[in-house]
Amino acid sequence: MRIKMFGAACAMALVGSAFAIPAQAQDSIFIPLLSYRTGPFAGSGIPIANGMNDYLSMLNERDGGIGGVKIAIEECETGYDTNKGLECYEKLKAKKPVVINPYSTGITLGLIPKAAVDKIPILSMAYGLSASADGNNFPWIFNPPATYWDGLSMILKYIGEKEGGIDKLKGKTIGYIFFEGGYGREPIPLLENLAKDFGFEIKLYPVTAQEMQNQSAQWLNVRRDRPAWMIMWGWGAMNPTAVKEAAKINFPMDKFVGVWWSGGEDDARPAGADAKGYLTLNMNGVGAQYPAIQDIMKHVVDKGKSQTAKDKVGENLYNRGVMNSVLMAEAVLNAQKITGRKAVTGEDVRRGFETLEISAARWKEIGLGDFAGPLKVTCANHNGHHAAYMQQWDGTKWVKASDWITPMTDKVQPLLTAASTEYVTKATGWPKRTEACDKAS
Amino acid sequence: MNILYRVFIDPFMQMGQAPDLLVQTLWEGLVAGVLYALIALGFVLIFKASGVFNFAQGIMVVFAALTLVGLHALLRKWGVSSGMVAAYLALAITIVVMFALAWCIERAILRPLVNQPDIILFMATFGLTYFLVGLGELVFGGEPKSMITEDLGLPRGAIEIKMLGGFVSLQKIDIAAAVIASVMVTSLALFFQKTRIGRALRAVADSHKAALSVGISLEQVWVVVWFAAGIVALTTGIMWGARSSVSFALEIVAFKALPVLVLGGLTSIPGAIVGGLIIGIGEKLGEFYWGPLLGSGIEAWFAYLIALIFLLVRPQGLFGERIIERI
Numbered sequence: 082m083r084i085k086m087f088g089a090a091c092a093m094a095l096v097g098s099a100f101a102i103p104a105q106a107q108d109s110i111f112i113p114l115l116s117y118r119t120g121p122f123a124g125s126g127i128p129i130a131n132g133m134n135d136y137l138s139m140l141n142e143r144d145g146g147i148g149g150v151k152i153a154i155e156e157c158e159t160g161y162d163t164n165k166g167l168e169c170y171e172k173l174k175a176k177k178p179v180v181i182n183p184y185s186t187g188i189t190l191g192l193i194p195k196a197a198v199d200k201i202p203i204l205s206m207a208y209g210l211s212a213s214a215d216g217n218n219f220p221w222i223f224n225p226p227a228t229y230w231d232g233l234s235m236i237l238k239y240i241g242e243k244e245g246g247i248d249k250l251k252g253k254t255i256g257y258i259f260f261e262g263g264y265g266r267e268p269i270p271l272l273e274n275l276a277k278d279f280g281f282e283i284k285l286y287p288v289t290a291q292e293m294q295n296q297s298a299q300w301l302n303v304r305r306d307r308p309a310w311m312i313m314w315g316w317g318a319m320n321p322t323a324v325k326e327a328a329k330i331n332f333p334m335d336k337f338v339g340v341w342w343s344g345g346e347d348d349a350r351p352a353g354a355d356a357k358g359y360l361t362l363n364m365n366g367v368g369a370q371y372p373a374i375q376d377i378m379k380h381v382v383d384k385g386k387s388q389t390a391k392d393k394v395g396e397n398l399y400n401r402g403v404m405n406s407v408l409m410a411e412a413v414l415n416a417q418k419i420t421g422r423k424a425v426t427g428e429d430v431r432r433g434f435e436t437l438e439i440s441a442a443r444w445k446e447i448g449l450g451d452f453a454g455p456l457k458v459t460c461a462n463h464n465g466h467h468a469a470y471m472q473q474w475d476g477t478k479w480v481k482a483s484d485w486i487t488p489m490t491d492k493v494q495p496l497l498t499a500a501s502t503e504y505v506t507k508a509t510g511w512p513k514r515t516e517a518c519d520k521a522s
Numbered sequence: 523m524n525i526l527y528r529v530f531i532d533p534f535m536q537m538g539q540a541p542d543l544l545v546q547t548l549w550e551g552l553v554a555g556v557l558y559a560l561i562a563l564g565f566v567l568i569f570k571a572s573g574v575f576n577f578a579q580g581i582m583v584v585f586a587a588l589t590l591v592g593l594h595a596l597l598r599k600w601g602v603s604s605g606m607v608a609a610y611l612a613l614a615i616t617i618v619v620m621f622a623l624a625w626c627i628e629r630a631i632l633r634p635l636v637n638q639p640d641i642i643l644f645m646a647t648f649g650l651t652y653f654l655v656g657l658g659e660l661v662f663g664g665e666p667k668s669m670i671t672e673d674l675g676l677p678r679g680a681i682e683i684k685m686l687g688g689f690v691s692l693q694k695i696d697i698a699a700a701v702i703a704s705v706m707v708t709s710l711a712l713f714f715q716k717t718r719i720g721r722a723l724r725a726v727a728d729s730h731k732a733a734l735s736v737g738i739s740l741e742q743v744w745v746v747v748w749f750a751a752g753i754v755a756l757t758t759g760i761m762w763g764a765r766s767s768v769s770f771a772l773e774i775v776a777f778k779a780l781p782v783l784v785l786g787g788l789t790s791i792p793g794a795i796v797g798g799l800i801i802g803i804g805e806k807l808g809e810f811y812w813g814p815l816l817g818s819g820i821e822a823w824f825a826y827l828i829a830l831i832f833l834l835v836r837p838q839g840l841f842g843e844r845i846i847e848r849i
Contacts (some may be wrong), residue, residue: 119655121771123664260821287819294766294775297550298809305543305810312783318666318771325766325806329680329693511671 099465107154110146110167110413114175115183117164117376119389120135121293122161122317124347129184130156131389133379133401140410142380147410148417150424151310163187163318166368170195173224179416179430180204180409186264189222190413197249197512202431204412205403206405207232207364209266211267215501216435220516223434224228225408226456226467229340230497231488232362233268233312237275237362238486251280258299258315261287264312264342267501272312272497278357278492293319300326313339319347324356334358334474341469347400349474357476362469362486365404366452367479373448374403386418397479404453411447412437419519435460436519454485466490533811542688547810548803552780553696555802556685556703557761557814561779562786562794564754567714569770569788570727571747572632573640577647580776582656582752585623587669587768590616594670609673620752621745636740655770666769669760671695676764678831699761711791720748723807727789784829787803787839796840797829804828 114133137152142517143368146152155176156171162362166188170181181203183189186513189209196203203222211228213219240255241247244518257272260266263288276283285307286299296319303311311332315323320343327337335358339348342359352359369378374395381387382394393399416425416433425433444452457465466488475483505511533710559578576582593612594605602608609692632648671678714720719742720803725733726743734740762772779798786797808824832840 097563118664119659119770121769121774123659124666124767124769127663127665285818289819289822291774291777291822292819293757294762294769295778295821297554298547298813298820300544301547301550301806301810302814302818304546318767321666330691331576340602347666347767351666457647469602474785482667 083220099121102139108424109151111153111155111178112409113175113176113178113182114154114156114170115159115169115179115181115185116156117159117161118156118160119183120160120162121290125317125342125345126184127404128347128389128393128396128398129347129402131180131387131393132399132404134402135374135381135387135389135394135399136403136406137410138378142384142386143376147352147413150417153164159183159185160187161185161187163191165315167191168341174199174201179413179425180429181312181410182206182405182436183209184346186210186267190263193219193222195510199427200431201427202412202434203335203491204405204409204434206408208264210290210504211271212497212500213495214462214466216341216459216461216463217514218501218505218511219463220514221431223437223458225437225458225465226364226454227337227384227469227488228466228493228497229267229314230493231464231466232469233271234275234341234489234493235362235486236312236340237279238489239338239471239483240366241279244309247279250315252282253310254282254284254308256284256286256303256306256311257305258286258288258296260293260314260316260319262290264316266339268314271493274496275489275492275498276323279445288315288319288323294322296326297329300332301325301332303332304330305376309446311337313337313343315339315343315348320345321351324349325357325365326354328352328357330354335360338471340364341401344472344479346396346479349479355475356474359474360471360482363472363479364453364467364469365395365397365400365471366449367395367397371449371452374400376448377403404450407439407447407449408437408456411443413415431516432519434458434463444492465520466493481495528815529812531589531770535742535809538811540688541686542690544811545686545690547806549690549692549696551803551806552699552799553802554702554806556707557758557798558779558782558796559707559798559803560703560754560761561776562782562798563791564751564758565709565779565783566786566788566791566794567710567747567751567754571743572643572645572726574632574647575640575788576645577752578650578654579751579755579779581651581658581772582623582755583762583776583783584768584770584772585654586616586620586752586756587763587772588658588667589619589665590760591670591768592662594673595667603644603668603821605673606675609670610791613668613674617753617755620756624748624752627748628741632744633741641679655773658770664770666767666771669763669768671764674760677759692815695761695764699765702757704759706754707791707795711795712790713750717741721749739768758842765769778825781825781829784826785832785840787841790841791842800832801825801828 116130141152159169181201188210189205192203205226209224211230213222213224214228238472294395337359339361341362349356349359350355412430412433416429416435419432420429439456441455454467468485468487470485471483472479564579590612593615594608597608635643676698679694681692682688685817714723722738722743782797782801805821805825809821813820
């Protein structure tokens with residue numbers, strides 16, 4: 082009797098699962114979000130996670146998902162820890178995600194070799210491995226709209242302009258304060274190359290995770306070395322501390338420039354008026370005035386379906402999260418168009434990313450007119466190397482401080498191609514690209 | 523030869539060439555050292571009274587600072603118009619919260635685990651850490667917050683002193699931190715040396731059983747000690763929060779006290795104070811003068827190097843007694 086019951090139960094489970102798996106695949110598209118709402122990096126992680134989650138939730142509420150298919154969203158807490166991030170990935174991949182957002186350069190580096198094997202594209206929007214912009218060697222990795230190397234070249238272009246020409250950098254000292262990890266070390270090869278090309282000296286100031294809130298020694302070194310400009314690649318609790326310490330040694334704040342990940346409101350706000358003049362790159366608009374963000378307020382935040390406080394909607398890193406989700410949603414939409422299927426897979430979405438193009442008109446159509454620059458990804462170029470602009474802290478908020486700055490493609494591209502080739506050569510058994518390119522790309 | 527010059531000669535030449543920077547480095551080291559001493563004191567107090575290495579001391583710093591800032595925001599939201607009134611009300615309530623926490627820890631963790639091996643109590647403080655992390659994030663969220671420096675009446679700005687051919691900049695908040703931490707350390711040292719409860723604490727530290735036999739209440743001593751450690755955590759949280767921001771990253775800063783404990787010992791209050799100063803000043807000098815030789819960023823491990831070098835000379839720690847045991 083017991084054996085019979087056991088057999089019946091097994092049969093029911095099998096029948097049930099046979100129905101359940103296709104039902105899940107038909108009814109929704111699974112997009113997991115690797116986020117960090119806890120720990121020392123939560124200050125940067127929370128607004129991004131909120132922005133990503135809220136935009137996707139808004140699509141579910143307003144449009145019934147993407148192309149009529151609901152988005153199943155699941156967050157996995159990584160604490161910005163590479164090992165935890167990789168654990169999250171292993172846990173989530175069984176649910177057939179159509180794209181993975183690692184939101185950490187360290188986690189991205191760990192996942193790059195897995196993407197082609199598991200057939201899950203990785204979107205590392207403006208972070209991760211710069212060389213992965215090469216679509217021929219990294220068909221499963223996408224890092225639009227600009228790489229860290231593009232960002233660094235934009236900063237140097239801006240500095241050159243302020244100095245009266247890039248040739249005026251000769252003989253000057255430029256300091257680079259960075260988070261000691263994959264993220265902060267990523268731009269150093271280009272920085273060293275550009276220092277040789279333009280004849281400036283570089284001083285490096287690494288900040289370890291333990292010293293993020295204890296940077297007085299690094300800034301004493303800055304005071305001694307007297308660099309003409311300081312560039313920062315900071316994240317989490319490192320950013321507000323660095324801004325405070327810079328003000329403390331009277332470093333001219335309008336000569337202190339951060340990458341786009343060092344420009345959250347909570348990075349400058351603790352120093353308040355002392356941070357006035359601090360500059361960072363940015364690639365998205367700031368504020369809640371955009372129709373799509375108003376839709377988020379209406380369909381998600383006001384209905385209590387968000388973890389975001391109302392006054393935080395529209396802040397810089399929140400909007401960065403929104404932009405990240407727009408790229409994913411557009412790639413899914415593309416994939417649906419290319420394949421004619423509604424319930425697309427990771428393989429389809431990879432093709433969606435390779436044909437991604439968001440023109441100014443399309444941004445407007447999405448409800449984000451003038452929110453970001455036109456963006457195009459192709460089969461060979463998974464980044465686009467698009468422009469960013471400089472924003473400046475006015476003591477209470479960010480204001481736009483420059484026009485769009487294009488990267489120094491002539492300097493970045495040769496290094497990027499060499500780095501991509503080197504990566505592939507060093508990685509034993511790296512697969513040659515077999516994925517066909519779609520016509521649109 | 524060049525290396526020897528850069529290690530043994532050049533740093534001292536730099537000190538002579540820019541003495542203002544040397545004074546500035548010593549000042550930064552002193553401020554950091556006083557704050558490390560304060561954190562180390564939290565560990566020492568608890569270890570002396572209950573033999574527990576309190577892994578949760580770091581998160582207690584975060585929890586206390588978050589409670590203060592969170593309550594301040596709540597009181598302002600509820601209509602307390604004066605920022606300063608709200609700040610001091612929040613401070614008073616936070617002190618009560620830290621007392622309640624000490625009482626709960628005694629009831630829920632220490633009392634049921636009495637007479638268990640030390641490692642069990644140590645592991646229990648891990649549990650306490652994760653509980654406080656979760657509770658803090660649930661109640662206050664994970665976003666960094668600004669310390670209510672001005673509302674607490676703490677000074678802002680800097681005093682610039684022109685000296686030695688340059689200038690030395692003393693942040694007023696750092697001066698306040700050094701003064702408050704020094705007063706706190708002295709008061710706690712006096713409290714535990716001169717008062718009845720202090721003597722009880724020392725008796726408990728020497729032998730739980732002997733202390734019990736003369737009528738000392740272990741429970742009372744534990745509550746007092748954990749409360750004192752909570753107040754130390756609150757002070758550290760305010761001071762360090764004012765220097766950067768109030769976030770969960772402060773927990774990591776608290777572990778800067780570990781090399782102080784290696785150096786000063788887990789049971790010595792003077793050890794915590796002197797150890798804190800040695801580590802604070804030593805790591806800043808190390809990072810500033812010798813760091814560039816090694817690509818900078820050496821502060822994190824240099825503190826341990828200092829502690830280990832001291833232990834080579836004095837294996838019993840700074841103020842520990844040499845214990846000779848028959849084997």
